[in-house]
Amino acid sequence: MSDRIQLTIAAGTGKTGSPEPFDRLVFPAGRTVAIVGPTGSGKTRLLADIERLSPGDSPTRRQVFLDNAPAGLVDADRAVARISQSMQFFLDLTVGEFLELHRDGLGIPAADVDFDNIVAQANLLAGEPFYADTPLAALSGGQARALMISDVLGISKAPVLLVDEIENAGIDRHAALDILGGKDRLVFLATHDPLLALRADVRLVLGGGAIRTVVETTPGERKLADRLASADRRTILMRESLRRGEILA
Amino acid sequence: MKIAFVAGPPGCGKTQLIVHALKLLHAEGIGAGVLKLDAVASSDAERYRLLGIPARMQVAGPICPDHEAMVALGPAVQWAKDLRLDLLVIETAGLCDRCSPFLRRALSVGVVSGLSHLAAPRKMRTMVAAADILVLTRCDIISPAERQVFLGSLKALNPQATRIVANGLTGEGTWQLARAFRERDDLRLMDLEPLRSTLPRGLCHFCQGTESGHV
Numbered sequence: 063m064s065d066r067i068q069l070t071i072a073a074g075t076g077k078t079g080s081p082e083p084f085d086r087l088v089f090p091a092g093r094t095v096a097i098v099g100p101t102g103s104g105k106t107r108l109l110a111d112i113e114r115l116s117p118g119d120s121p122t123r124r125q126v127f128l129d130n131a132p133a134g135l136v137d138a139d140r141a142v143a144r145i146s147q148s149m150q151f152f153l154d155l156t157v158g159e160f161l162e163l164h165r166d167g168l169g170i171p172a173a174d175v176d177f178d179n180i181v182a183q184a185n186l187l188a189g190e191p192f193y194a195d196t197p198l199a200a201l202s203g204g205q206a207r208a209l210m211i212s213d214v215l216g217i218s219k220a221p222v223l224l225v226d227e228i229e230n231a232g233i234d235r236h237a238a239l240d241i242l243g244g245k246d247r248l249v250f251l252a253t254h255d256p257l258l259a260l261r262a263d264v265r266l267v268l269g270g271g272a273i274r275t276v277v278e279t280t281p282g283e284r285k286l287a288d289r290l291a292s293a294d295r296r297t298i299l300m301r302e303s304l305r306r307g308e309i310l311a
Numbered sequence: 312m313k314i315a316f317v318a319g320p321p322g323c324g325k326t327q328l329i330v331h332a333l334k335l336l337h338a339e340g341i342g343a344g345v346l347k348l349d350a351v352a353s354s355d356a357e358r359y360r361l362l363g364i365p366a367r368m369q370v371a372g373p374i375c376p377d378h379e380a381m382v383a384l385g386p387a388v389q390w391a392k393d394l395r396l397d398l399l400v401i402e403t404a405g406l407c408d409r410c411s412p413f414l415r416r417a418l419s420v421g422v423v424s425g426l427s428h429l430a431a432p433r434k435m436r437t438m439v440a441a442a443d444i445l446v447l448t449r450c451d452i453i454s455p456a457e458r459q460v461f462l463g464s465l466k467a468l469n470p471q472a473t474r475i476v477a478n479g480l481t482g483e484g485t486w487q488l489a490r491a492f493r494e495r496d497d498l499r500l501m502d503l504e505p506l507r508s509t510l511p512r513g514l515c516h517f518c519q520g521t522e523s524g525h526v
Contacts, residue, residue, distance in 0.1 A: 110483075113455070114476075119486045134487055135450070135476035139459055148454040153429055163429075164456055167463020213456050 066091045067129055067141075067221045069112070069248055074124030076104070076272030082124075087266075087276065091221060092245045096259040097252040099268030105252035106147065107271065109224045112250060113144045122271060128222060139168065143220035145210050147227050149203035157181060157201075157209065158194030165217050180216035183241070184208040187233045204232035211238055222248045229255040234298075236291070257294055260287035312391060313398040313495045316380075316413050318438050319422030320431075321404045324448035326355050327479030328422065328488060329400055333364055335489040336398065343398035343492070346387040348412075350376045350404065365394055376403055377410040377510075388500055398492055411438040413507040418495045419443045420488065421472075425450040425461050432464055439465065441507040444491055445472045448479055 069089045073082040089095060097105045104122070111124045117133040118125045131141045153160060158177065165175050177194065185191045188208035192201060201209065208231070214223065223242060228235050228251070239261060243249055251262060259265050260283050267275045279287075300310055319325050326347075333343045344365035347355045352370060359366035367387055371379035380403050391399040403412050413419035421442035423432055426449045432439045439445060445465045450458045462474055473491070477484030 114483065116483070117486065120483050121481055134484065135458070136462060136474045139462075144455045146454055151457060152426065152453050153457050153460060155429070160456075160460065163460045163463060167459045167461075167466070210454055210456055218459075 066246070067248065069222060070127040071112070071273075072125040072127070074111075074118070074120075074122035074272075076122075076270040078270060080270075080272070082272045083274070084276070087273070089248055091248050093264065094239075094243055094249045094251060094262040096262035096265035097250060097268060098254075098259050098265050099274075101254075103268040104271035105268055106226055108266070108268065108273070109144060109146075109226055109250060109252055112222070113142050113224055114138055115142065139220075140218070141220055142222040142224065143214045143218040144224040145207070145214055145226060145228070147230065148210070149206050149231060151198035151201065151206055153198055155198055156194065157192060157196050157198060160198055161194075161213065161217065164213060168218055170217060175217055177216075180212045181209075183212035183216065187211060187238055189232070202232075207231035208233050208238075211242065215241060221246060222250075224250045224252075226252045227254065229253060229258060236294070257287060257290045260284070260290065312388070312396065312497055313418070313492065314388070314401070314414070314498045314500070315398065315418035315420060315492055315495065316401045316403065317420045317422060318403050318412055318442075319446075320408075320424075320427075320435065323422045323424040323427075324477075324479035325402050325404070325422050326358060328446060328448065328477055328485055329402055330359070330362055330364070331477075331479070331482035331485035332489040332492060333398075333400070334362075334482075335486060336492060337363075339493070341398060341493060342394070342396045343400060344391050344394060344396045346383060346399065346401045348376055348380050348383065348401065348403040355402070365391075365396065375410070377412045380412045381506075384500075400492070408435045409437065410510060411441050411506075411508050413438075413441050414504045415507055416498055416504060418491060419507065420446060420491070422446045422448060423461075423465065424448050425453050425458055429461065429464055432461075432468055436468060437508045439468045439472075442469060442472050444475060444488070445469060446475045446477050446484075446488060448477060450476050451478055451480075 071087045073084050075081050099105055111120050112126050114135045115126045115128055115133045115138045128141055161177050181194055188205045192205055228238055253259055265277050266273050317325050336343055345359050346367045348369045350371050356366040356368035369383040419442045421438045425447050465474055475484055475487045
């Protein structure tokens with residue numbers, strides 16, 4: 063999986079059937095790609111198309127290729143991992159049982175997975191700690207999302223990572239993005255958060271179900287992102303103070 | 312003619328999957344019809360016909376649905392031949408999960424909902440273990456990690472089967488099912504065709520059609 067990968071999106075259509083204004087878009091490993099657009103504009107649908115390396119049978123008719131990887135969810139599962147908007151587990155398992163079954167289901171050797179580290183990593187992102195023997199059903203939305211993130215990093219280790227609206231989870235999104243990125247990984251990030259969008263190398267602007275434009279983040283925007291990040295850190299400190307019961311002003 | 316069985320518990324999405332797959336085949340000029348078997352009642356045959364897919368309905372009533380499928384198969388094959396169909400799909404919701412309706416040489420597809428309990432495939436082992444293709448549905452509701460756990464549980468029960476994730480609402484993934492239908496060899500039902508799994512030695516109150524279960 064350390065080989066440099068390259069993902070290609072061949073144009074499909076928007077909700078009205080009009081074609082997307084490009085032939086194909088190519089994304090190499092090491093990039094972070096933001097997906098922006100109002101709710102209902104097709105962000106999650108685009109992630110779903112990428113997740114299954116769609117052969118063109120989804121409502122958008124987009125085709126997605128990853129080198130020579132085969133299409134279809136089962137076959138693409140080792141190459142593409144997705145952290146969905148889901149904030150709840152349905153499985154009747156403990157955290158530890160879930161991680162073990164996930165490893166086994168993906169056919170990854172037990173020696174390649176550090177379960178304690180996955181739980182510890184999740185606890186760094188979320189609020190109150192949980193443990194290997196905590197039932198999945200007892201996790202809060204933020205804890206569940208944090209576990210889904212550290213699970214992807216610790217178990218599937220797929221070279222393409224899809225992240226859907228990480229800002230909604232009540233977790234530390236800066237820390238999450240820091241650990242999700244990487245020079246060998248290609249990250250797609252659907253977001254409503256300007257700070258997260260500006261942290262990406264490039265952004266896809268969606269509307270009416272279609273990719274409308276592709277914008278490279280400018281040097282000025284990168285500086286703006288730094289300023290936004292320091293303001294955001296102040297907000298986070300205030301949140302921590304409020305959580306401790308302090309009075310702010 | 313090609314013959315395929317699609318089995319799975321009620322409400323797991325069999326009809327929607329078949330509709331999508333047959334539409335894809337119809338666009339290629341492959342004519343397909345459906346024999347729908349249900350234990351009690353169903354309006355699915357009408358749903359198929361409204362979409363232009365020839366369909367026959369068979370309600371098992373007091374008879375075990377898997378027994379009923381075998382009884383209904385001969386007339387249904389003749390019906391499909393008369394219509395000059397290339398493919399007959401037998402859609403059946405098992406009742407007691409003790410049996411599976413799969414014939415030795417017919418394509419056998421088992422459908423499981425990703426929203427069911429992780430232990431559910433094990434309880435439907437006869438169907439899951441005997442299938443050529445296992446389709447997991449309803450995965451748009453669960454997280455990707457849970458989908459992969461579920462797929463792992465299917466693989467543990469039947470490592471040989473081709474596993475497909477499909478969405479009955481949008482039709483995503485059903486191209487893989489359509490491809491399996493298309494690539495299946497024609498089958499001549501000249502003699503009695505053996506079942507893939509053994510039938511029970513005794514009959515339960517469902518199969519006997521009595522009310523004893525309610526006492």
